[in-house]
Amino acid sequence: MNPVRRQVLKGLGAGALLAPMSGLQAKAVPHKPLFIDGLSFLPTEMADVKASGLDAFLCDISAIESIEQPDGTVNYKRTYKACIQSITEARAKVLAEPSLIQGLSGSDIDKVRGSGKTAVFFQIQGADCVEDSLTQVDEFHALGLRVLQLTHHYGNSFAGGALDSDTKGSLNLPLTPKGYALVDRLNDKNILLDVSHSSEQTALDAVKASRQSVVQSHGAVRAIVPHARCSPDSVIRAIADSGGVFGVFMMSFWLTNDPVPTTDHYLAQLKHVAKVGGLDAVAIANDYPLRGQENLLKLNNDNAEGVKEYLDWWYSLRAKKVLGFDHEPVHVVIPELNHIERMARIYDALKGAGFKTAEADKIVGGNWQRVLKTVLI
Template sequence: MAIQVTRRQLIKALAAAGMLSQLPTANVFANTNAVGKGNTKPLYIDGLSFLPEDLADLKASKLDAYLCDISAIEAIEQADGTTNYKRTYNACVKSIGEALTRVNANPDKLLLGRNAKDIQTAHDSGRTAVFFQIQGADCVEQSINQDLNQMDEFYERGLRVLQLTHHYGNLFSGGALDNDGKQGLNLPLTKVGHQLLHKLNSKRMLIDVSHSSPQSALDSAKASRAPIVQSHGAVRAIVNHARCSPDEVIRAIADTGGLFGVFMMTFWLTTEHAPTTDHYLAQLKHVANVGGIDAVAIANDYPLGGHEKLLELNNDNAEGVKQYVEWWHSLRARGVLGFDHEPQHVVIPALNHIERMERIDSALSRAGFSSGDRAKIMGGNWQRVLTEVLG
């Protein structure tokens, strides 16, 4: 009888046998902590942010690379007169074109990430590599009967990461906030979703299950032939919320060889009154305990400099959280898991800052993480996954 072994189990077995050091350096399991000569800072790679208005933020952030959300939304009037907002094909074709124009116009600061080698190229040249990402597969829904060929077009324009859905389900995936009015729905990956995963695997594009339902994430982990990621999210064992991931999802992602990025949206990091860096570290530690140190990564989900509204408010969380309350209460009325408690904050003040990555790195050091583990968390794990998936 054949015995199935996950990537994570293989890594552990090789390490126990003392064989990891014998693997060639080009192997995807090789040490990913190498940086430019004479530089002891690990690679800093972030799971999700945006092109900044002020490109000086790139250098100030000290990021070598990041997944860059370039998607845009289009307002769609529904038959019942309501309006839905989707990352449609038309909106995203326009936004990716604009993003590519901006990257190409600033070759001294930005490098379009097409494969993992671009991370080191950017690092060595003092630039930042950006890997274009779209938060939701609505952008390819128009091509269901055309072999999903719009993915070919987006790939040629530079897209390398596709998130299956954003909050709510679509033709491909169940969403984290899908709800039937009484209890949460845990919808699976659809038949067309399986076709999309096959397309992404064949194109060597990274599959992102952020915002997916737990079942869709589990289905994606099982169906994908390459590592998948949750680029930005949080842990349900710490905050029992629909937008946070159960341990089985974290474990399944890790078993593909993928990673889980913990983001900065603090109402999903802790239910305590005042969010601190320790709450963020607790999330990272939990992911490491469940999925292993190779599954842990950093994410933002805010602009590089931080949540701009909170920065304007001098990180006054009590004032800043007011912008989310109406939306939060609307989901509470629908009975979505976790919205029964009142949100009290938006950011960790110490980390809502352009030097966020450096501060997290220092906090990890103070917490006793080894230099090798810190290097993996701060960017090495992203480099490894992008190498295996993108080449």
């Protein structure tokens, strides 16, 4: 998408948020921002959805198989068989729950606004589920898939992964010919293209190839934490120029290398995305369950203890000399945000940091709403 189109989208987004009331002066009511989370999961306890205060969220419904890599590290492959079953089961759960609606178009967000319901947009973290033919994309779409990630950590037949490494230590593998065909099919089906976990070159290639806005549903900023899983400014800028959004997630070891993670570190990530891509590119993501990282909650957010579950995986990537794994992680979550009410807490933090109401509204939901309405039609 060219910069001119992006400016048009930005104008439309701002107009929707800032349009004045007409006619008689309405009685003042408490302001309720729109809360949209860029990635979480269907909870076991559906009451968690209401407790989160979310109007909508992108919901990873995929199922995985553990696959040992040739070098001994482990990847998690989302196979066609596993994901067809998981999306069928997720659809049944959502349709059976009165407090939820399955999000099929961006306009579904308008339907839940003020209703007490939440729109759930199905996402799969990795295109490995498209195994035999692009017609499988159509099958997933018919069951409600509305967001597809090209890959997860490591590359596949479609895309290069953020954690890929060859003998030269390359972390920049491109979109493949099959990947270009997949991008075209996703555009045709109005499925939102997600470049989370992609290599820099794959992300740039995908944005250039796409006829629609592209997102990174969940990630962090490499200029703050120099790590392969964090995105360079080139990717943030390209996503913004496509009219998409960049969702900053809750995994604190990719938000700051400081020993004690705080909400200020999270705000610094949001501010950097705004500086590079503009305010319309900034969004919120989770990448943990709605309640938060469950093991850390059980440990009363004791990061020193909780980080231990990540260390074997971390050391395996350090041995491959992948960017950033030489730094020892000492935390997993920002304690005050590892909470089911994180969206309200982030919103309050934005206002406390000097963001205007209209700006904070965009960040916590308005920007996601714009993209979903643009692509999911």
